[in-house]
Every structure is written in C-alpha cells, then in structure tokens.
Amino acid sequence: MTTRRPPRIAPDRPAPRGRRAARAAQPPRKPPAEPEADDGPQRIAKLLARAGVGSRRDVERMIEEGRIALHGETVAQPAPLLASLDGLTVDGNPVAKPVSTRLYRFHKPAGCLTAARDPKGRKTIYDMLPKGLPRLMPVGRLDYNTEGLLLLTNDGAFKRQLELPASGVERTYRARAFGDISQTQLEDLVEGITIDGIRYGKIDANLERRTGRNQWIELTLTEGKNREVRRVLEHLGLQVSRLIRTRYGEFSIAGLDTGQVEIVPRDALFQFRRRLEK
Structure with a gap:
C-alpha cells in the first residue's frame, strides 16, 4: 500500500517592506501607446500634416492659396476624405509617403527668416540648411534678428504639439539689453503681464550680470x-x-555652431515624447 505524502504548505512570507512594498503597490506599467493607424479615409489636411507638409493649419492655408491639387484639380476645401496620398501635389510636386518622426536641432543665425520664402528676397533658414534633409518644418519661429535654437521636424502634428502652450514646453532665452531694471521688476513677470491688450503668461526672468x-x-x-x-x-x-x-x-543649443544642424537621436526623441504625453 502506497502512502501519499500530504501536500507541502509553503510558509507564510513576510509582507514586503520599503521600496519592495511600494513597487508591489504600483499598478503594472502600460506599454507605450501605439502610433495612430494610417488605415481608413482621412481629411486632406490631416494626411498632409502627417506627411510632413506642415501643420494642419499650415495645410489649410496652402489650400486657401490654391497650392494643393488632387489629380490636377485644385483642392478648394480641407474636408474631403482620402485613403492615401495618391494624386496629391503641393506646388505641383507629388507628396511623398510619411516617414517616422524626426527632430533636428538647428542653430539659427541672426539675419535670416523662419519661413519657406520671402517676397523681399531675404535669406531664409532653408537657404542655410544642407541638401539631402527630409522636408522639415520649424517648431515655432524666431524673429529675423533673433538667433539660437530652432527645432525642425518632419511631423506636422508633433510640431503643433510642441508649439501649443497647453503642452507646457519651456523655451529659454538670453537677452542683452540696455537700460535700468531690477531683479524685483523681473520677478513680477512670474504673474504674467498685459501689453496693449495682449496677455502674456508666466515668465521666469533673472538678471544674470550687469555692466553699467x-x-x-x-x-x-x-x-x-x-x-x-x-x-x-x-x-x-x-x-x-x-x-x-x-x-x-x-533640448539645448550646446555643441552647435552657428548654422549647424544635427538630428536628435531616436532614443532621446522617444523618451521626450513619452514624457510629453504624461
């Protein structure tokens, strides 16, 4: 006769403490959100924005200017739904299929416009960029005489996300100025300021150094x-x-010479976008 052994009962384990307890209490991490699917009809403005032509607002402006055509016919409204980019042209040029999002750092010099073209014939940032880059759009703008970091991307939706104040993306500037100002006056800008009916939000301003x-x-x-x-x-x-x-x-201007452009590594871009979505 075979005698069965009673099942072994594992001794009670002590409850986890400290960091282990905190980790155990946390819900499982969600995987990164998948990119929006390309399938299905979409509005022309959305299709072209995802193809890197510009933000949706930019595309709508191009449509108003008669610069976009479908199979040779000028597009009058941004609303028609299309399943692909087939037959779409911008300024007579076929639109290439969208590629993965890319981001570049560009050290814009003073004396050039953040624009694709200038009726007055002044130099633009596109005159400064090397050949062989994909179609790129500036994230925000820098004035003609303002220099420094300008981000460039091929993704219209990402560009818009970076520009919106609701995203909370900080921009830092250094200004050389002449006149009398105190740190107290600068600190008052943290409450925002209204000038000629225009409301400007919170500004964190600090006096770095003074000479005269x-x-x-x-x-x-x-x-x-x-x-x-x-x-x-x-x-x-x-x-x-x-x-x-x-x-x-x-992203900072560190390591970029004037007029130099450099791609942001994919890992850095991925991590930045994850933090931006939180």
Whole structure:
C-alpha cells in the first residue's frame, strides 16, 4: 500500500517592506501607446500634416492659396476624405509617403527668416540648411534678428504639439539689453503681464550680470507669441540688442555652431515624447 505524502504548505512570507512594498503597490506599467493607424479615409489636411507638409493649419492655408491639387484639380476645401496620398501635389510636386518622426536641432543665425520664402528676397533658414534633409518644418519661429535654437521636424502634428502652450514646453532665452531694471521688476513677470491688450503668461526672468546699464537677462516661458520677449522687455523700458534662444524643452543649443544642424537621436526623441504625453 502506497502512502501519499500530504501536500507541502509553503510558509507564510513576510509582507514586503520599503521600496519592495511600494513597487508591489504600483499598478503594472502600460506599454507605450501605439502610433495612430494610417488605415481608413482621412481629411486632406490631416494626411498632409502627417506627411510632413506642415501643420494642419499650415495645410489649410496652402489650400486657401490654391497650392494643393488632387489629380490636377485644385483642392478648394480641407474636408474631403482620402485613403492615401495618391494624386496629391503641393506646388505641383507629388507628396511623398510619411516617414517616422524626426527632430533636428538647428542653430539659427541672426539675419535670416523662419519661413519657406520671402517676397523681399531675404535669406531664409532653408537657404542655410544642407541638401539631402527630409522636408522639415520649424517648431515655432524666431524673429529675423533673433538667433539660437530652432527645432525642425518632419511631423506636422508633433510640431503643433510642441508649439501649443497647453503642452507646457519651456523655451529659454538670453537677452542683452540696455537700460535700468531690477531683479524685483523681473520677478513680477512670474504673474504674467498685459501689453496693449495682449496677455502674456508666466515668465521666469533673472538678471544674470550687469555692466553699467547693459545687462544679460535669462527668461523662460511656455508660449511663443510673436516677438514676446522683445515686447515685454521693451515695455519695461529696455532696448534689446541681442536675443538668443538657448533651450526648447529639454533640448539645448550646446555643441552647435552657428548654422549647424544635427538630428536628435531616436532614443532621446522617444523618451521626450513619452514624457510629453504624461
């Protein structure tokens, strides 16, 4: 007769403590969100934005200007639904299929426009970029005489996300200005300021150094209204002689010579986009 052994009962384990307890209490991490599917009809503006032609707003403006055609016929409205880019042209050129999102850092020099073309014939950033790059769009704008970091991307939706104040992406500038200003006056900008009926949001401003009546001021903000930094400092009685953007989000101008462009590594871009979505 065979005697069965009673099942072994594992002794009770002590409850985890400290970091182990904290990890055990956390819900399982969700995998990164999958990119939006390309299948199914989409509006022309959305298709072209994802193909890197521009943001949806840019595309709608191009349609108004009669620059977009479908099988040779000028597109009048951004609403028609299309399943593919077949037959779509911009300025007579076929639109290439979208590629994965890319981001570049560009050290914009003073004396060039953040625009594709200029009726006055002035130099634009596209005159400065090397050949062989994909179709790129600037994230925000830098004035003609403003220099520094300009991000460029081939993804219209990503561009728009980076530009929106709701995303909370910080931009940091250094301004050389002439006039009288105190740190207390600069700190008041943290509450925002209204100038000529235009409301400017929170600005974190700090006086870096002063020589006589000339000073360098660092300013960090999360919006990009037209000529915002210059207008705010001029409203405070300062004359801005030089303006440099040193940082956009977590990307800085460090290591870039004037006019140089450099791609952001894929891993750095992926991690940045994950943090941006939180």
